[in-house]
Amino acid sequence: MTNQITQVTLKNGMKVMLKEIHTAPIISSWIWYRVGSRDEPTGKTGVSHWTEHMQFKGTKKFPANVLDKAISREGGRWNASTSRDSTRYFETMPADKIDLALRLEADRMKNSIFDEKEVASERTVIISEREGLENEPTFRLSEAVQQTAFHVHPYHHEIIGDMADLRTITRDDLYEHYRTYYVPNNSILTIAGDFQTKAMLKRIKELFEPVPMGKMPPRLNRPEPEPKGEVRLTVEGPGETTFIQVAYRFPNAAHPDYFPLQVLDSLLGGASGLSYKTSRLYRALVDKEFAVDVSSWPEATIDPFLYRIIITNHPKRKTEKTLAALDAEIQKLQDKRVSKDEITRAVKQARAVFAYGSENITNQAFWMGYAEMFSSYHWFTSHLSNLAKVTPQDVQRVAQKYFQPANRVIGIYTPNGRRSK
Secondary structure, X not given: OOOOEEEEEOOOOOEEEEEEOOOOOEEEEEEEEOOOHHHXXXXXXXXXXXXXXXXXXXXXXXXXXXXXXXXXXXXXXXXXXXXXXXXXXXXXXXXXHHHHHHHHHHHHOOOOOOOHHXXXXXXXXXXXXXXXXXXXXXXXXXXXXXXXXXXXXXXXXXXXXXXXXXXXXXXXXXXXXXXXXXXXXXXXXXXXXXXXXXXXXXXXXXHHOOOOOOOOOOOOOOOOOOOOOOEEEEEEEOOOOOEEEEEEEEOOOOOOOHHHHHHHHHHHXXXXXXXXXXXXXXXXXHOOOOEEEEEEEEOOOOOOEEEEEEEEEOOOOOHHHHXXXXXXXXXXXXXOOXXXXXXXXXXXXXXXXXXXXXXXXXXXXXXXXXXXXXXXXXXXXXXXXXXXXXOHHHHHHHHHHHOOHHHEEEXXXXXXXOOOO
């Protein structure tokens, strides 16, 4: 994290971030596009994720059937993912083979082939993926909660998109989305690893600067109104297990309250799995047999999103009793200030999770771009110091402010005893 980075904006508006790390002969390259499910209007939900799939169908220079072989033959690995706010592609390669990754990404920024047959084939794949998710009770519950929490903002829909849109999106819809958002001035290239900055930057300019600048893409501006009170919903479906999801509206990652809330999450849920059996929710719900399991997590997003608590209800308990036990635990955080020692332990856990997730070269390149999507690289470098500044007063304040019944949606998945198809 202490390594210096070089930041340059190319003539076509593409931002480049380079970090030399000479601990191993490896380089990881990530290209980020500022487009995700947040940018999708009704009728075209899922178009960002589908476009990501189409980027693996090849160009004239790099046909689909040679892409995987070329990367693996050189000892590299690659992948991509779409989130609510961005789409990103990465290659981690032996240092002397990184040029292949750079040539590939420069080419498919402008030359990807959206073949009608490939679009039809991928429609089947994505619809099948959506059908598989719908067989999962937690997905069905999560989607219902999310749709209830957001009536206006495009965070309303899941990243994979609505089934109605997956059946009707056309090849031209996908290609238009690609040409609109996959432009250099809407992208960031982040590279970390064993290279010399001057030589790397020279090569990047040779490959990427010829790609013409595009128009700045349009942005949906549909802020979600303040909630008017708590909403409860029930989802029925196959299975034997009852699940509860409690979702509190949560500030965006650039908000000053994000860090106290991260410490609060460490107290409640055990910092995304680390020491979660000693967390407050585990002790209050699982140890006392209100729940079989419990987890919680915040998301770092551009716009305010959700803090979710997922409870696998104990078969001998009524959901009302479980929710009462959850509320009692949250009430303790609101009424009684947490001790300094407990805050110190929670910060230590949160710091450990963050440090573990940012230690290797691939993750170093990831974090440079990830933080830029909703804030800046400074958000990453100051993350640990911002966690260390959190006080017991901060934790109590944000618990009182955000963890109010009027600020939440409660969803309950009620099984009907049937097996899913």
